[in-house]
Amino acid sequence: MANHTDSDNDGDVQIREAQPVDAPAIIQFLRKASKESDAILVTGLDHLTNANEADNLATIQRSRDCEVVAALYAGRVIGIGTIMVKSEQQGTGELGVVVERDYWHNGIGSALLDIMIDWYQNGSSLNQLVLDVFADNQRAINLYHHYGFVATSRGKTRTANGIEKPLVHMIYQN
Template sequence: MSETVEIKLAEPENAAAILNFLRQAATESDAVTIPHLEKVTAKEEFKNIQIINDVDDCIILLAVFEKEIVGMVTIMRLPNEPQVGELGVIVAKKYWHQGIGQLLVDEAEYWFVNYSSLVRLTLDVFEDNVPAINLYRKMNFVVREHRLVSGRKALQMDYRQE
């Protein structure tokens, strides 16, 4: 890559670009499971990002390369366990296996440890997504349980601080 990938906080003004990125990523991977993604408007996403940026236990970070969103990581509070954050990582297919996912997870872990009020960081990953599982293990995630997510076998993994 001729330039470096920049990690930046998502701003409400990024709403349309984020929706375009997510919709494209959903066509590239069946691991993108965002309910009602096609129905979300840029105006709604703008408001969602404002709300997320106003709380201290949720975050959206973007990986930007040459002014294009190439990856995204989120930590969102679980509705039924508000002290637990769920990690979500998406990288555009043409940038897979280039270290962007690791960069995003590393930034999310740093935020979780140093800035959030959350007590646990968790994620779900489909069992057939071996590259992602290997990345999460490398980044100090351990398997908590096996379960079904969207009718598919998945691992729930939790972050363990060293």
């Protein structure tokens, strides 16, 4: 995967494939982001170690059906894009995009989506890409529509705080 750099007035945001050495920064980012938004649903995040995450990232690098990219600004992770194969649906990957709150609405989510969709189309062995988004997150739903996702059904999930929230299930149609 090639690196991608977006420039703005304050400097460059680099987006690249996450490396095992990024594990501590990714864990720190996910812990911070999970406090900023209830949309971050990472099972076992409190118990995730740097060594475990480094092993996970090394395994993902060797995979054709999973990918993790990191958006970095001034050497710090400020966003992550993931596609993880759904074990219960062979050939289906689930997309996830997370951007640190201080960097929302600056095009970082779009840049991550560009790269993740390109990887799905040109680098993966997957034949379907899906995502779940909270039904009240209209900005994200609009963004996903713009990128070719369509709503297929609705569901519910529990947030990290135990609150039940409605979801929109979406599928990518290229």
